[in-house]
Every structure is written in C-alpha cells, then in structure tokens.
Amino acid sequence: MTGKISRRAATAAILGAAAFPSVIRRASAAPEPPNILFILADDMVFRAMGCAGNSEIETPNLDRLAREGTRFTRCHVSNPICTPSRATILTGQYGCRNGVTFFGMPIREDSPRLPRLLNEAGYHTGYTGKWHNNSRPNQHGFQHMRHVFLGGMHGYDDIPVVEHADDKPSILTGQPSTVFTDAALELLQGSLQEPYCLFVCHKAPHDPRNPPPEYEAMYPPEKITLPPNFMREPRFDPLTLHIRDELLHPRPFDPELIRRETGKYYGLISHLDSQVGRLLDHLEKSGQLERSVIVFASDNGLTLGAHGLLGKQTLYEEGVRVPLIMRGPGIPAGRVCDALVDLMDLFPTFLDFAGAPIPAEVQGHSLRPLLAGEKEEVRDSIFCHYEDYFRMVRTPSHKLVRHLKTGREELFELEADPFELQDLSGSPEHTRLRKALGERLDRWRKEIEAV
Structure with missing residues (x-):
C-alpha cells in the first residue's frame, strides 16, 4: 500500500478520471463483533507523532498503535474546524448535507447518527470528553455519558462537565485529558458492556497551550525545529487574518515564540499520548485488547507558523490532514496505507466492523476493503470546504x-x-x-x- 506512481501516470489519471470514486458498501458480519474504542484529539496536525517521522516528539503509545496496526498517511477532514468536522463523524455526511458547515449549527434531524445505528446493532455506546455539536451526546444516541465538556475551548487546570441530559455543568479540577480518560475507564469498568463503542474525545492539544510542567520541560524551544514552510507572514492575504486563531500572536512571527508554542503543543500531545497508554493498559489487563478495534484520529490540524498562519482555517495540508491509526482484529500490523481517506469514512467503517447495514445516504466509504487488501483506494479525490x-x-x-x-x-x-x-x-x-x-x-x- 506504499507504492508510488509516476508524475505522468498521476496526471493522466486526473485528466481522465471520473468526478467521484465509486461507492463501496459492505456489511461484513463477524461472529463476534469487536469492541470499538475511538480516541479523538483536537487540533492535532498529522506530522505530530513519532510514527509519522517526527523525531522531536515523544508519542510511544501512538507509535505502538501504529506498530501493531495500520496508519493512514492521507486522512483528511472535509472542513477544518471542530464542529463541522465532528458532525461528519457522527453522520458520515459532508456538512453541506448534514447541515453543519460552521460553529453553532445543528445537525439535521434527518441525517443518520452513528450511535443510534450501533445501538440497533446490539452495541452499548458511551461518550466522554469534548462535545462541540448541538444538544448533548445522549440526544444523538449515546446511551452512556460521563464527564462531557460542552464547548470549544477551556484551560487545562479544570474543566466544566455534565453527566446527564439536563444537568448544569460542574467544575472538575484536573488536567482535562486525565479527567476524560478517568471517565472512560469508569465506563469501561462499570456500565458499558461488550460489545461497546466508546468515544473518548479530547480537547488537547487545542489552545490555550499550557501542558503539565514536566511535559512542557520535555520540549525546550532550542530543541524545536521549525518546518520548511514556516513563514513570518503569509505570502499573500487569505482574507482570514481577522479570525480569532490568527490573532493569538503578533506578525511578523518571532521564530523563537513559534518554537516555544510548538514545544507546548508537543507537551500537550505527549501528555495525551500517556492517557492513550492508560487505556491500552486497561484493555490489555482486562483481556479486551485483542477483541477491540482502537482508532485514533484528530478533528482537524493546525498551522502554528506554517505558511505564516496560526490556526486551522485553511486548506493547506496542516489544516485539513490529520492522523488516523487503527489497531485490532482483522487490521494488519505495521501497515502504512497511503490511500486517500476522509474522517467521515469512520462512520461506515464502524458500522462495517459491527456487521450493520450502511445507510444509502451516507457519503463516507468503509475503510475495511483497504485494511483487508481488497482495494487500493476507496476514493480518487478528497474535497474540502471552509465557509x-x-x-x-x-x-x-x-x-x-x-x-x-x-x-x-x-x-x-x-x-x-x-x-x-x-x-x-x-x-x-x-x-x-x-x-x-x-x-x-x-x-x-x-x-x-x-x-
């Protein structure tokens, strides 16, 4: 799956290809449907992992997932901001179809919901962490909620959370990645029975960037290398420089400041990685690891100085390309897949693992044919939009x-x-x-x- 094609062949394929890839629909029932543990980061660029070739960041648990599973190198989001991106996972549809193209927009009532369909397939569904869509997780089908943060951003010393359909937020002291992982472990050890699908949705490494001191100390600015596309100012005005994310630091960017912010960003990711390790340890000790599909991804990326930008409101690779790793039964170990995939493809992929039918209105494509070696691609193009x-x-x-x-x-x-x-x-x-x-x-x- 890592084979390359020539430039001439690639250009010929573009000039002659159809507009859209053929739709693949599978529902491969397994004798024992696997558990599904989905871990979602927030604003994590695809390059910020050791297994992705970044030698400056320590992510031993994500590296383990990649070593024992399959890492997708060309996973994209169709919209590079949190609310629309997360809505595509829940519905398997583009934002122009599910109604969510910007912050504050509700998912259409007639769009499918992944947890509801998994419930119908006999799964027990749970949710903890950041919820940045309308209503609350239980109103979209999740049967169990624990420590749910209703919002886009917050600091890292405490976190306001809800537990039920209509309770008011209460403040929990603690680093949010730890708080959400604690909640996930409580669900796994308590009410969430097998087979389950558990969403653990973090707010790290979203700003404000203040990792635990011991993790920030791992990345002193002098040890941070700026990327080749770092620019003190954009090459031209993309007309988005007034957006909140782009106003966090003054232009022209000070390279030392960007190194320092990158170190904090890496610190949040390394701490998040440690929480992934806690979940893996639990699955291993409980005997569930080999009957569980574990998926790690991010809702969008972040530029952080690339192209003279700071935020994710861009269609450069830093904004729309995200990490995606899968490990579990039927998933090849140590595989690197270069096929084009979209985050919305997780919707039909999870249903496929569950042996459940995939609704016709779903616009994502199951990734199981790629994992099984049956197909080399499920898409010939990726399409993205921002406002x-x-x-x-x-x-x-x-x-x-x-x-x-x-x-x-x-x-x-x-x-x-x-x-x-x-x-x-x-x-x-x-x-x-x-x-x-x-x-x-x-x-x-x-x-x-x-x-």
Whole structure:
C-alpha cells in the first residue's frame, strides 16, 4: 500500500478520471463483533507523532498503535474546524448535507447518527470528553455519558462537565485529558458492556497551550525545529487574518515564540499520548485488547507558523490532514496505507466492523476493503470546504485550492512538494491539469455542495 506512481501516470489519471470514486458498501458480519474504542484529539496536525517521522516528539503509545496496526498517511477532514468536522463523524455526511458547515449549527434531524445505528446493532455506546455539536451526546444516541465538556475551548487546570441530559455543568479540577480518560475507564469498568463503542474525545492539544510542567520541560524551544514552510507572514492575504486563531500572536512571527508554542503543543500531545497508554493498559489487563478495534484520529490540524498562519482555517495540508491509526482484529500490523481517506469514512467503517447495514445516504466509504487488501483506494479525490473562503480538491498527487472571494487558485504537486511551497497554478505546463482539477471541483460543488 506504499507504492508510488509516476508524475505522468498521476496526471493522466486526473485528466481522465471520473468526478467521484465509486461507492463501496459492505456489511461484513463477524461472529463476534469487536469492541470499538475511538480516541479523538483536537487540533492535532498529522506530522505530530513519532510514527509519522517526527523525531522531536515523544508519542510511544501512538507509535505502538501504529506498530501493531495500520496508519493512514492521507486522512483528511472535509472542513477544518471542530464542529463541522465532528458532525461528519457522527453522520458520515459532508456538512453541506448534514447541515453543519460552521460553529453553532445543528445537525439535521434527518441525517443518520452513528450511535443510534450501533445501538440497533446490539452495541452499548458511551461518550466522554469534548462535545462541540448541538444538544448533548445522549440526544444523538449515546446511551452512556460521563464527564462531557460542552464547548470549544477551556484551560487545562479544570474543566466544566455534565453527566446527564439536563444537568448544569460542574467544575472538575484536573488536567482535562486525565479527567476524560478517568471517565472512560469508569465506563469501561462499570456500565458499558461488550460489545461497546466508546468515544473518548479530547480537547488537547487545542489552545490555550499550557501542558503539565514536566511535559512542557520535555520540549525546550532550542530543541524545536521549525518546518520548511514556516513563514513570518503569509505570502499573500487569505482574507482570514481577522479570525480569532490568527490573532493569538503578533506578525511578523518571532521564530523563537513559534518554537516555544510548538514545544507546548508537543507537551500537550505527549501528555495525551500517556492517557492513550492508560487505556491500552486497561484493555490489555482486562483481556479486551485483542477483541477491540482502537482508532485514533484528530478533528482537524493546525498551522502554528506554517505558511505564516496560526490556526486551522485553511486548506493547506496542516489544516485539513490529520492522523488516523487503527489497531485490532482483522487490521494488519505495521501497515502504512497511503490511500486517500476522509474522517467521515469512520462512520461506515464502524458500522462495517459491527456487521450493520450502511445507510444509502451516507457519503463516507468503509475503510475495511483497504485494511483487508481488497482495494487500493476507496476514493480518487478528497474535497474540502471552509465557509465562503476556500474550496479544495486533492488527488493522490496534486491539490487545487480555490479562493472564492478573490478568484485566486493554488496548485501543488504534493509528492514533490509536500510542504506546498511551489504554486504551479501559473505554470503553462500545468494548464490542462489545473483545468481538469477545476472541473472536478465544479462538479462536486454542483452535485454535492449545492444539494
């Protein structure tokens, strides 16, 4: 699954390919459906793991998951902000279909809900951690709630949580990643019976970035290397510099400040990794590890100085590309999968593991054919959108980003230019490719976004 294709073959495939990948629908019933433990980070870029080739960050438990399972290198979100991204996991649909394209928007009543369908398949469903969608988890089908944070961001010394359908938040003292993991362990040791699907949704490493002191000390600024696409200011104004995330630090960026913030960011991730280890230890000691599918992902990424930006409200890879690791029965160990996948693909994948039918209105694709080696791809394109600012189409080899407010386009050859430093949109050699990708994006907008 790590094989590469030539640039010529990649370009030919783009020029000749259909607009959308064929839809794969499976419901492979297993004799004993596995437990599903889903761990979600918040604002974690895909490169921030040792197993992803980052030698400066310590993530031994995520590295273990990758070593014992399959790591997807090209997982994307269709919208790079928390609320819409999390809604795609719950519904298996683009935000333009489920009704959630920005903060504060409710999921449509007629959109499917993953926990409800898993309940119907005989699963016991539970939720702990950050909930950034409308209502509360139980109103979307989760049967068990414990320490649920209703909101987008908060500090790391305490956390306001709810426990039921209508109680008022109470403040719990403690580092939120620890608090949420405590809640997960309470559910696993108590009311959550097998087979279960448990969501453990963290707020780390979202700002404000204040990790436990011993974790911050792991990453002194002088040991942090800035990425090749670090810029003190953007190359051009994307018209999003007024957004809250982009105002956290003054421009032009001080490289020393970005190193310090990156160290704090890494500290939060390493602490989160330690909490993943606590869950793995429990599953191992309880005998559940080998009958459980464990999935780790993030709701979006973060630029943190890349391209002269700070936030995630961008369609550069730092905003829309996220980690995804799976470990469990039927999942190859030590595999690296380069296929294009979307976070919404978790919806049908979880149903597939459960042996449950996948509703026709689901727009995600089960990843089990990739895991089983039956398919090399389930998508030939990824489509992303952010408000009325940007639209994007990405293939295995190239990406086109369209700036809706200015008409500007950016074209990148990602294998040769993984940090997106060379815009090829003005290159005569790439005129046909740019046109083909633009037409593909137009078809998606007409057939999917406009519906």
